[in-house]
Amino acid sequence: MIRREFKPHRARSEPQPVLNHSQSTTQQRRLVLLTALLPGLGAALVAIVLSAFKFWQPLEHAGYNALVQTRAVVFRPRWDARVVVVAIDAASLKQYGRFPWSRSRYSQLLQALEPSLPAAIGFDILFAEPVPEDSALAEAMLNSSNVVLAIGADSEGKSIDVVPALAQVTRQGHVYNSPDQDGISRRSWLYIQQVPSLGMAMLDLHNENVRGAIAQGNSTSLLPLPPAIPGQPEQQTWLNWLDRTEAMPTFSFVDVVQGRVAPEVFANKFVLVGITATGFDPLQTPLNQQAPTAGVYVHAAAIDNLLNQRFLKTLPDLAVWGLLLVLGAATSWMLDKQQTRGRIASVIVILVVWFGAAVSVLHFAHLWMAIAAPLGTVLLSAAAVQLREQHEKQLLMHLFAKHVAPETAQMLWQRKAEIFHDGEL
Numbered sequence: 001m002i003r004r005e006f007k008p009h010r011a012r013s014e015p016q017p018v019l020n021h022s023q024s025t026t027q028q029r030r031l032v033l034l035t036a037l038l039p040g041l042g043a044a045l046v047a048i049v050l051s052a053f054k055f056w057q058p059l060e061h062a063g064y065n066a067l068v069q070t071r072a073v074v075f076r077p078r079w080d081a082r083v084v085v086v087a088i089d090a091a092s093l094k095q096y097g098r099f100p101w102s103r104s105r106y107s108q109l110l111q112a113l114e115p116s117l118p119a120a121i122g123f124d125i126l127f128a129e130p131v132p133e134d135s136a137l138a139e140a141m142l143n144s145s146n147v148v149l150a151i152g153a154d155s156e157g158k159s160i161d162v163v164p165a166l167a168q169v170t171r172q173g174h175v176y177n178s179p180d181q182d183g184i185s186r187r188s189w190l191y192i193q194q195v196p197s198l199g200m201a202m203l204d205l206h207n208e209n210v211r212g213a214i215a216q217g218n219s220t221s222l223l224p225l226p227p228a229i230p231g232q233p234e235q236q237t238w239l240n241w242l243d244r245t246e247a248m249p250t251f252s253f254v255d256v257v258q259g260r261v262a263p264e265v266f267a268n269k270f271v272l273v274g275i276t277a278t279g280f281d282p283l284q285t286p287l288n289q290q291a292p293t294a295g296v297y298v299h300a301a302a303i304d305n306l307l308n309q310r311f312l313k314t315l316p317d318l319a320v321w322g323l324l325l326v327l328g329a330a331t332s333w334m335l336d337k338q339q340t341r342g343r344i345a346s347v348i349v350i351l352v353v354w355f356g357a358a359v360s361v362l363h364f365a366h367l368w369m370a371i372a373a374p375l376g377t378v379l380l381s382a383a384a385v386q387l388r389e390q391h392e393k394q395l396l397m398h399l400f401a402k403h404v405a406p407e408t409a410q411m412l413w414q415r416k417a418e419i420f421h422d423g424e425l
Contacts (some may be wrong), residue, residue: 039384040332063371173201
């Protein structure tokens with residue numbers, strides 16, 4: 001009988017993967033890159049959290065002012081000449097007496113403007129109390145057929161409507177304006193509860209007249225206007241302040257009534273009538289802060305923006321946050337290998353380039369780029385890189401000091417870029 005000897009089967013051990021030098025170097029480089037990016041990514045996350053809590057908002061408003069002021073100097077944009085203001089100024093008050101005036105003054109103005117055939121006439125004046133002259137003014141407005149009157153609001157938000165005699169022969173638009181906390185007006189409310197603003201109502205009235213002209217065979221184009229969105233309580237947008245309000249074509253009320261202004265000045269123009277005398281209706285803009293201007297110009301700016309479709313646009317929050325992550329990482333990577341002086345110079349260059357790009361985008365694309373959050377991200381990234389380096393220096397200097405003289409340790413740290421490459425000796 002043949003006896004067979006059975007030996008236990010020995011499982012073959014799997015060969016352990018061995019990283020070659022190329023793979024090890026690649027992983028080392030990835031680790032070094034990640035280490036370089038981490039400070040900037042951390043800084044960006046801090047900036048995003050601050051942004052979510054509206055920390056940057058006051059600084060962004062200051063950035064808005066700086067962008068508008070810089071663009072006015074560099075690019076010198078101009079207001080649309082189709083927007084004209086008839087000002088109840090100091091000279092008019094001196095001639096006609098204290099404000100408010102008799103309604104007959106406005107009848108005289110409409111009669112003076114009638115030969116000019118303006119595109120629309122908007123009164124930034126409240127006609128809320130009935131007076132005996134209403135019938136004569138209503139007749140003058142009916143003859144003009146292109147008048148828009150203002151709807152106001154009291155301190156409790158209740159509407160101050162136009163008197164019925166005038167409301168029946170005109171269109172109306174609200175004149176609501178709410179400055180930001182720093183007192184500067186940066187927004188325009190196109191609709192409130194489906195009621196158009198004064199400027200929107202003027203342009204819509206013009207479009208209605210244009211439709212009539214088209215029906216009669218005249219080749220005239222309609223102005224593209226944003227429609228009211230059903231169910232939306234208010235629609236607001238950011239104003240694009242191009243220049244100081246003094247640069248808008250403005251004529252004294254008394255000069256127009258007394259015929260000292262050529263009629264062709266107002267032909268096919270959008271004419272706003274409002275009080276500009278000091279102390280009545282002050283308005284601050286990014287370019288009119290120390291000496292406030294008059295509230296009628298906020299409607300003039302809105303009409304300019306509507307005519308040229310140049311209200312300011314902004315990026316969505318998610319896009320801004322993604323931009324902060326990229327900017328933080330790029331800044332951290334750029335500063336990682338530099339010395340302190342180089343970092344300071346690089347940070348200054350980044351800040352200047354970003355601000356210059358934001359000014360250019362504002363002018364050419366009517367896009368308001370965030371300023372405070374990106375610049376804050378750059379500064380936080382630079383600080384994070386510097387703090388990380390200081391921490392690493394303390395650790396390495398402590399280690400070197402055990403083996404070499406302090407002078408040698410300092411020399412090794414200063415020339416670390418020559419000693420280490422991609423994390424290796």
